[in-house]
Amino acid sequence: MKLTLSxxxxxxxxxxxxxxxVFSATxxxxxxAKGKIAVVISTLNNPWFVVLAETAKARAIELGYDATIFDSxxxxxxxxxxxxxxxxxxxxxxxxNPTDADGSVANVLKAKAAGVPVFCIDxxxxxxxxxxxxxxxxxxxxxxxxxxxxxxTVGKEGKYAELLGLVGDNxxxxxxxxFHSVVDRYPGxxxxxxxxADFDRAKGLEVLESILQKNPDIKAxxxxxxxxxxxxxxxxxxxxxxxxxxVFGFDGADDVVKLIAEGKIAxxxxxxxxxxxxxxxxxxxxxxxxxxxxxxxIPVKVDLVTPENVSKYGDYGKKN
Amino acid sequence: MxxxxxxxxAVLVVAGLCxxxxxxxxxxxxxxxxxxxxxTFNPTxxxxxxxxxxxxxxxxxxxDAAKVLAAIAANPEKVGEQFGRTVGIxxxxxxxxxxxxxxxxxxxDSIGLSLQAQGTNVDIAVPLGPVxxxxxxxxxxxxxxxxxxxxxxxxxxxxxxxHLVETQVLPELQGIxxxxxxxxxxxxxxxxxxxxxxxxLKLVPISVKLE
Numbered sequence: 260m261k262l263t264l265s266x267x268x269x270x271x272x273x274x275x276x277x278x279x280x281v282f283s284a285t286x287x288x289x290x291x292a293k294g295k296i297a298v299v300i301s302t303l304n305n306p307w308f309v310v311l312a313e314t315a316k317a318r319a320i321e322l323g324y325d326a327t328i329f330d331s332x333x334x335x336x337x338x339x340x341x342x343x344x345x346x347x348x349x350x351x352x353x354x355x356n357p358t359d360a361d362g363s364v365a366n367v368l369k370a371k372a373a374g375v376p377v378f379c380i381d382x383x384x385x386x387x388x389x390x391x392x393x394x395x396x397x398x399x400x401x402x403x404x405x406x407x408x409x410x411x412t413v414g415k416e417g418k419y420a421e422l423l424g425l426v427g428d429n430x431x432x433x434x435x436x437x438f439h440s441v442v443d444r445y446p447g448x449x450x451x452x453x454x455x456a457d458f459d460r461a462k463g464l465e466v467l468e469s470i471l472q473k474n475p476d477i478k479a480x481x482x483x484x485x486x487x488x489x490x491x492x493x494x495x496x497x498x499x500x501x502x503x504x505x506v507f508g509f510d511g512a513d514d515v516v517k518l519i520a521e522g523k524i525a526x527x528x529x530x531x532x533x534x535x536x537x538x539x540x541x542x543x544x545x546x547x548x549x550x551x552x553x554x555x556x557i558p559v560k561v562d563l564v565t566p567e568n569v570s571k572y573g574d575y576g577k578k579n
Numbered sequence: 580m581x582x583x584x585x586x587x588x589a590v591l592v593v594a595g596l597c598x599x600x601x602x603x604x605x606x607x608x609x610x611x612x613x614x615x616x617x618x619t620f621n622p623t624x625x626x627x628x629x630x631x632x633x634x635x636x637x638x639x640x641x642x643d644a645a646k647v648l649a650a651i652a653a654n655p656e657k658v659g660e661q662f663g664r665t666v667g668i669x670x671x672x673x674x675x676x677x678x679x680x681x682x683x684x685x686x687x688d689s690i691g692l693s694l695q696a697q698g699t700n701v702d703i704a705v706p707l708g709p710v711x712x713x714x715x716x717x718x719x720x721x722x723x724x725x726x727x728x729x730x731x732x733x734x735x736x737x738x739x740x741x742h743l744v745e746t747q748v749l750p751e752l753q754g755i756x757x758x759x760x761x762x763x764x765x766x767x768x769x770x771x772x773x774x775x776x777x778x779x780l781k782l783v784p785i786s787v788k789l790e
Contacts, residue, residue, distance in 0.1 A: 360729070387728045397667070399734040403711050433730055440738055444709050534668060555725035558667035 293323040294351040296543055299341050301358045301382065303330040305458065305486045307510045308356065310575050311380060311532040315354045318540035324351070333425065333457070335362040342366040346373045352543035353377045354536070360385045360429040376546045378539040381532065383429045383556075392542055392553035394535045398430050398509070399437035401528035401561025405507055406441030408526050408563055409481065413505055416447030417478035420470045422491060424458040424483040431455075434483045434509055434528075442481075451477060456487045463490025471498050479505040485512035485527055492524060511564060511575060519569045529562040532575050620732045626739030630785075633721055634740075638765040638786055640719070644678030645694055648702055651777050658777065659770065666717045666724075670771075673718035676782065677765040678703075679790055682756045690756045691779070692764070703764070704779040707749055710741040714783040718767030744783055752787045761790040 296319040300312040312328045319326035329345065331338035338358050345353065346369065353370055355377050357363035367377045367389040379393035413419065421438075424431035435453075442448050452470045456462035466487075467480060471494065480495075482488040488508025495501040501523065508515050511529030518524040542553060564572050571578055642662045650658050659665070663672030680692025683699055688708060691701030716722055716737040727733040756762060766784035770776040 383730055385729050387725060394668075395730065397669075399730065399737075400713055407711060429730055433734060436731065436734060441709075441711055531668075538668065556667075556730075558669070558724060560667070560669035560671055 293544075293547070294325070295349065296324045296326045296352050296354060296540070297329060297341070297345040297350040298326055298354045299329045299331060299338065299345070300356045301331050301338075302333045302458075303328075304332070305460075305484075306514070307485065307512050307530075307532060307575070311356060311536050314533045314536035315380065315540050318537045319354070319543070322540060322544045324544075331358050333358055335359050338363060339366055342369055346370060346375055350375060351547055354380060354539045354543060355390070356380050357382045357384050359425075359427040362427065364389050376543065378542050378546075380535050380539045381430075381530070385429070387555050390555075391546060392539075392555060392557065394539050394542075394557045394559060396430070396530040396535070396561055397558040398433040398528075398530075398561065399440075400558075401530070401563070402434045402437030402509065403441055404561070404563040405481070405509065405526060405528055406438040408565060409438070409442060409479065409507055410445055410448070412525055413448070413479045415445045418449050418451045418474060418476055419479040419481065420452040420467070420474065420477050421450055421454075422463055422466055422480065422482040422487045423453060423455040424487070426455050428458075431458075431483055438481055456482075456490065458484045458486055460486040460490040463487030464494045465490075467491040467494040468498070471495075471500065475500075477504055479507065479525070481507045483509060485510035485515040488515055488524060488527065489518075492518065509561075511562075511572065513573065513575065516564060516569060516572055519564060519566055522566055526563060526565045529564045529572055529577070531559055531577075534576065535559055620729075620735075622732065622735035622739045626736055626743065629722075629736070630740070630743055634715075634719065634785060637719055637721060638677055641675045641677035641765050644676040644680075644703065644764075644780075647674060647676060647780075648694055651780075655773050655777050658773075663770065664718065664720055666713075672770050673714060674768040674770065674780070675718045675720075675766075676703075676768060676780070677763075679761055679763045682758050682760050682762060685756050685758060690752060692762060701779045703782050705749075705752060705764075705766075705782050705784055707753065710744045710749075710783055712741075712769055712783075713737045714767040714769045715740040715744060715785060718769070718783075741783075744785065748784045748787055752784060755787070755789045763788045763790050 298312050298315045300308050303309050316326040316328055329341040335358050353375060360383055364384050364386045367384055370377050371389060376391040379390045381396055383393055383395050384390060423435060451474045454466050456466040480491050482491055485508040488506050492506050495504050505525040507525050508527040511527055515524055515527050647662050650661055659672040662674055665672045678694060680694050680703055683693045684691030684701055690705045692703040693700055694702045724733045764784050765786040766782040768780045768782055
């Protein structure tokens with residue numbers, strides 16, 4: 260049998276393509292050499308948590324692991340089901356953003372009992388012997404600074420409202436208490452409403468709309484996160500009060516940082532989701548390589564972002 | 580009427596079940612807050628005990644303020660490395676200092692101390708207003724957040740320590756800080772920005788005495 264040159268080239272190309280196909284299929288079916296890491300996040304219905312999740316996943320992949328994101332949708336039952344699945348699925352470590360400080364402890368203990376280390380990111384669980392380590396934004400101190408800036412810009416007299424986050428989450432109260440540790444020292448500043456909007460933008464809008472109906476003369480609104488601050492700002496724009504009422508958020512979300520630069524939102528606390536997520540993935544890697552002595556809690560400093568220093572911040576962190 | 584009867588029974592059964600096993604509970608934010616903070620930890624007792632039995636005896640461990648000021652003059656960027664304490668992941672650091680200074684300025688907002696024999700510049704400023712932040716809690720290294728299951732407890736300690744500074748130490752300083760007097764001090768400093776926080780150092784005092 261004689262082959263023409265073009266037939267020969269075609270045959271070689273076909274053989275090479277087949278070999279490549281077989282190799283790539285095998286590679287896709289096999290987990291990365293180091294195993295699988297789970298990234299369990301309280302909710303992906305907030306860009307800040309998406310950044311947290313994606314950064315943790317990307318760093319785990321860089322370190323040689325397969326990584327999967329699980330969205331708990333702020334539901335402890337869903338979170339519990341994720342933990343059962345990931346333990347059964349042979350995941351080697353969990354990078355975990357809990358839904359509830361108390362309610363999530365049992366899930367972490369279950370993973371620990373199965374030999375799967377858990378590294379908490381951003382949100383705390385109320386236990387010091389469940390997670391391997393907890394990397395937590397220092398929300399209280401960040402909100403002390405926000406409170407000081409609030410008094411400086413709003414003044415020592417006037418009415419204001421507060422939008423709280425999820426009432427079962429420690430961050431909600433750490434932020435609220437940090438803020439009030441300053442603002443409550445000024446008796447002229449009167450809080451006329453304090454309501455939960457569950458860290459949610461749409462609820463932030465709804466809750467502030469209802470507060471404005473009863474209290475049209477507020478001078479400021481302090482929001483426990485930036486998603487609620489964005490919702491509150493939208494409510495103020497709709498009511499034509501965005502120039503009258505100063506909005507304070509917390510997180511350092513990109514949309515809020517941009518609005519601070521435009522003079523539309525007064526301030527936020529910059530948490531560093533990328534730093535926390537990367538460190539948590541690195542800690543998991545160190546654990547899987549044999550390290551065991553991790554500090555139980557690692558506070559991560561929060562920076563105050565205002566129109567005066569906003570140019571130094573963006574992309575969920577400090578610019579280099 | 581006969582048709583309605585089974586519905587009436589069903590409604591009554593559902594109502595009875597809801598009464599016996601309520602599907603949800605309405606609780607006030609105050610109640611939720613109290614539950615989260617917990618009842619076992621008493622920050623006031625803890626802070627008072629810590630203040631007298633741990634913090635005051637530890638003042639010998641504080642760095643010599645004169646040496647820290649010399650280091651600031653020589654190379655401000657090295658001060659944190661030489662004398663500072665960083666908590667967690669942070670660009671800030673804390674200093675735990677002791678020394679003797681001469682009162683060179685005193686007004687309603689602040690007391691200024693110079694550590695130079697004949698100096699008139701304020702090397703250490705002691706703000707007299709409300710005390711905020713974690714300089715005392717985190718400046719000495721005597722307390723570690725890892726020992727507290729709930730961050731709110733750890734934050735309550737900070738608020739309690741600041742309260743003792745405000746109610747005990749600052750009034751004492753105001754009582755003795757006349758211009759020209761020499762004051763022995765121990766206290767903590769937070770350095771968040773080396774450009775603004777080193778000259779002068781802003782001290783939160785935990786002990787002051789007239790020399």
